[in-house]
Amino acid sequence: MAGNPAAKPKFFELLPHLIALMRLTFLRQLIGAGSADRVIFVLGRCCVEDFLEVILLAGNGAGIAAAKILRGLYERAVTMVHLIGNPQEVQAFLEYNRVSEHKLMQAVLQIHGEGAVSKEVKELREMQFQAVKENYMIDDCKKCGTKRLNHTWNKLDVVSMAKKTPWLKKYLVPGYYIPMSYAHSTVHSMLARLEAGPEGGISFNAGPQPEQADASLKTAHILILYIIREQFKHFNLDDPAQLRQRAELEYPEIWPSEAAPGSEAQNPEQ
Numbered sequence: 001m002a003g004n005p006a007a008k009p010k011f012f013e014l015l016p017h018l019i020a021l022m023r024l025t026f027l028r029q030l031i032g033a034g035s036a037d038r039v040i041f042v043l044g045r046c047c048v049e050d051f052l053e054v055i056l057l058a059g060n061g062a063g064i065a066a067a068k069i070l071r072g073l074y075e076r077a078v079t080m081v082h083l084i085g086n087p088q089e090v091q092a093f094l095e096y097n098r099v100s101e102h103k104l105m106q107a108v109l110q111i112h113g114e115g116a117v118s119k120e121v122k123e124l125r126e127m128q129f130q131a132v133k134e135n136y137m138i139d140d141c142k143k144c145g146t147k148r149l150n151h152t153w154n155k156l157d158v159v160s161m162a163k164k165t166p167w168l169k170k171y172l173v174p175g176y177y178i179p180m181s182y183a184h185s186t187v188h189s190m191l192a193r194l195e196a197g198p199e200g201g202i203s204f205n206a207g208p209q210p211e212q213a214d215a216s217l218k219t220a221h222i223l224i225l226y227i228i229r230e231q232f233k234h235f236n237l238d239d240p241a242q243l244r245q246r247a248e249l250e251y252p253e254i255w256p257s258e259a260a261p262g263s264e265a266q267n268p269e270q
Contacts, residue, residue: 061208
C-alpha cells in the first residue's frame, strides 16, 4: 500500500472496539426528545452510516469514491455541531425542506411539463413554500434594496460554520475541500485518474487508489470520534466500560503520525 502499509490492517484489527462505541452511542431510542435532540441524533447517526460506507470503499481500494462520501459526512458533522450550539435554529433547518421541495417541483415542471405534477401537489408545495419563503430571503443588492432567496437554510455557509469549531476547522481541507475536488467536474478529478503510457500517450487508471483510500479513511475515522464526543456531551451519555477513551487512544496507534482527538490546544470538552 502506497500510504501506510500497516494502517489498514491495524484499523480493521481494532475496528470492533469502535463498532462497540458506535452501538453504545446510537443504538438507543430517544424518549420524549424535542425536535432539536431528534435532529442532532439523526444527523450523527447518518454520519455513522457515511463512515461505514467509507470503510467499505477504502477497504477495497476505492479511495476516490470514499472521498466523495467523506465530503457528505463532513458536511453533516458541521450541521450537527452548529445545531448543538444553536438549537434555536433547528426549525429553520427543518423548514428549509419546504424550499427544497418547491425547487424540486419547479425543476420537474420546467423539464417535464405542467402535467408531471398533480394540481393538489402543486398547491400544497406552493402553500408550504410561501409560508416560509420570507425567512430565507437575503440581500441581493443593498444599494437598490433587492432581495433573493438564499441557496441554503442558513446565512452561514458550510465553511463559515466549520471555522467556528476548532476540530472542524482543522479537518476542513481533508474533510471538505479535497473530497469536493473529486466529487465535482474538476481538472483535479480527471488528473487523478490519468497515467502516462509507455509510448508517451495517456490512459485511464482504473485500478485502486490506496493513497486516497488511506487519506479518506484516516479523516473519516477522526471525524467519527469527534462526532461521538459531541453526542456524548449533548446527551450526557454514560460509558462505564470507557469505550470512548479506548477508541480515541487507538487512533494514533492506527495512524502513528496523528494525535488522538482532543489533544490540540483548543478541543471539544471531555
